[in-house]
Amino acid sequence: MGLNYYKIKRNVLKARKLVIKGTIAAASGHPGGSFSMAEIMGCLFNKYLRFDPKNPLWEDRDRLILSKGHASPGLFSNLAVAGYFDPSEIETLRKFGSRLQGHPDLKCPGVEFCGGSLGLGLSYSIGNALAAKIDGKSHRIYTIIGDGESDEGQVWEAAMAAAKFKVDNMTVFVDRNFIQQDSYTEKIMPLDETLEGDDLSEMWRDASRWKLSDKWRAFGWNVIDIDGHRIEQIDHAIKKANQTKGVPSIIIARTIKGKGVEHMEDNPQWHGKAPKPEMAPIINAELESQFMIAPSIIAGDMSNLENEVKRCAEGRADYIHLDVMDGVFVPNTTFDHTKIKQLRPLTVIPFDAHLMINEPVKHVRDYVDAGCDIVTVHTEVCDESSFGEIKDVLQQNQVGVGLAINPDTNLPQWSHKFIADLDQLIVMSVVPGKSGQKYIESSHEKTQNLVKILKDNKFEGTIEADGGVTLDNVGQCFVDGARAFVGGSAIIGQKDVRGIIREFRNAILKSRRRLLIQKANELGGTELVKNWISLHVIGEKKNQLIQIAKELGFN
């Protein structure tokens, strides 16, 4: 069944923006740790937690316990998005008389645990889980602890107790963002290995230095290691944890503190500090411009697609683009849902199926069953009624809804009523049918024009640029408004998929940084540009930004 990938992503974005709004209104708070757990929260709230915002104390609800209570803005924003209270209430965060206290408090509907003093949430969760067992209840306890808070001895008392009492109706996350208040965790109190030097990315490079999972394993836990910003990995890990009986389960989610805003990422300064109000529009623009790279495997070895999927996974692709061609709608034939079904167990990376087939309405269920996370069909072979049916089938199965248009096609009038439901619009920049074609230049302008139409029709999805996208034009595609990029021969056709995906990301990032500098200039002139750039103190970002600013004529 579907992952509900887009709904989760959209709500994660909404929640992140509320964190910015709330902490700015409060002029304090903890954005860094709210952002590192944003995708975890998003997966829980939008897929796993059973709750009723109209009846917050519903007996059979799942319990979410945020042990790292200082990340309360991250919890409150999700409660707001989930409908517990109006999102505007986030502006009362930390203020006198507010239900949104500096740390989570039972005053606030949806909050199950008074956090703040660290190291307590796991013990408390065990209490809740044991009570559910005594009562024969099937609800689940979800707990998020911090890595910094794991310095507390009580965490390990609880770890032993959970194993002893076989607490398997609880799923625990460690938000392993490597940063605590004073500095990097590996400097203050190493959970993995002591960090030599100041480059935190060292800790990501060498998994043999990771010891935290071993610690939990030694305490008798089922341990699942994931990248805590990958929704599909979180989803898969929760599924596995929830199926594990007889032992407690913990998901070690390696995350980035401040994830989503470059100047906050991996920067200990943003543990407990609010952004300046004038930075909000730039931060929001940055949050809104997350992007995805989608290698198209038909550009690889068609006789060994299994291997191509593996290369995508090793290359850290966000998506795997699957071009289904039927030899009728397009002259070529590739594969159909049966192949996709075979490929599905190889990875959890979302499958982005692009159906270049006639009468997609007749086949859409097959692609749902095959395990696609989004299915895109062509306007040229749909009408209002058939697309309506396709949309319903996909949504009912929590599969993303995509529409594609050929280079010579415009969005037909009938499609406008569906725009708000679309998770993705593929703008073809080559005539579909085969890999390796050259990008049709007029597609840039076409995409830019489409952005306006989409916006007018409340589009909340992603534009995917598909066809002839290369390192040279991907930056411009980003400027046009595309946020997902299909790479055929330009990615999967290359030897080093991981390297080329990294280069694609860097090219897009450069383009994004340029846009953000321009945005800063529009909002506050060179002064704001300068101030914004100066926030980027970690890694090489600052030098690159200064370089881009120079290219744009700023000094």
Place this chain on the structure above:
Amino acid sequence: MTNQMADMRTEYGKTLIEIGKENPNIVVLGADTTDSLKTAGFGKQFPERFFNVGIAEANLVTIAAGLAYAGKIAFASTYAIFLPGRCVDQIRNQIGYPTRDDNKGLNVKLVTSHGGLTVGADGGSHQQLEDIAIMRAIPNVRVLIPADAISVSKLTWIISQQYGPFYMRMARSETPVIHSESQEFEIGKGITLRDGSDCTIAACGITVKMALDAAESLKKEGISCRVLDMFSIKPIDEELLEKAARETGGIVTCEEHNIMAGFGSAVAEVVSETYPVPIRRIGVQDKFGESARDNEISLLLEKHGITSLNIAKKVKEIRSKS
């Protein structure tokens, strides 16, 4: 009153089983002292509602909080020295603080034994002399120090039926039976054990017996003392104290605890605001304890002035000043 002795912990363990039979929501937690606290019997009877977390008191308190949040009535027990002193953060933030609507604090009952100096041989490290001070400073937490085994049984029943956090401290050794089975207990109400008009002796826990003995000996000297068993230290019976102050003109307090911020302080707070009269506080004078074998405990108490003799002395002191 007879000269009968009874063990508080035995009574506590027995009562828990009685309550557990009636109320399936009762859960009991221990920290490797369940034999000593006599809660192990509950565990034998109701294994699915009994959790021994090992030597991990912070975990004990916080798991109890989680169980209580989920609707259980959680009794968490170990030695006094390891609960208030060791776990003040967990008690404050996870038991006292969490409040939803009218439910103030979580429904956890912290019941300890081995309070005060009478722990004896284990020495100063094990003699909890600060628990009243710590626990009464935490909002929503009520503090009880029963005087005898009958009180323990009655109060255990009462706190199982009243929502909210309670701290109840028992003594290690057998204690004289003070109350009759028919004695009624109410949280926030003291018990007048003996009426008198010349002075009041307000006591709690094992010092209630000393107060009664002092009153008896003073009677022979023509001094009429009122004796109050103030087992409910928080909430404290303000009315009873004010009345005693007004009617007897002086109060001697006695506790097996530091006089700083303890029971005597609580009495002084009330009296000074309602009907100020001279007060003398008997208790440990801001010191730690030390080892004393069972046959030497009276010496230890004597060293700290916690005796009926000293109570009588303080009563006379007050009277000579008024």
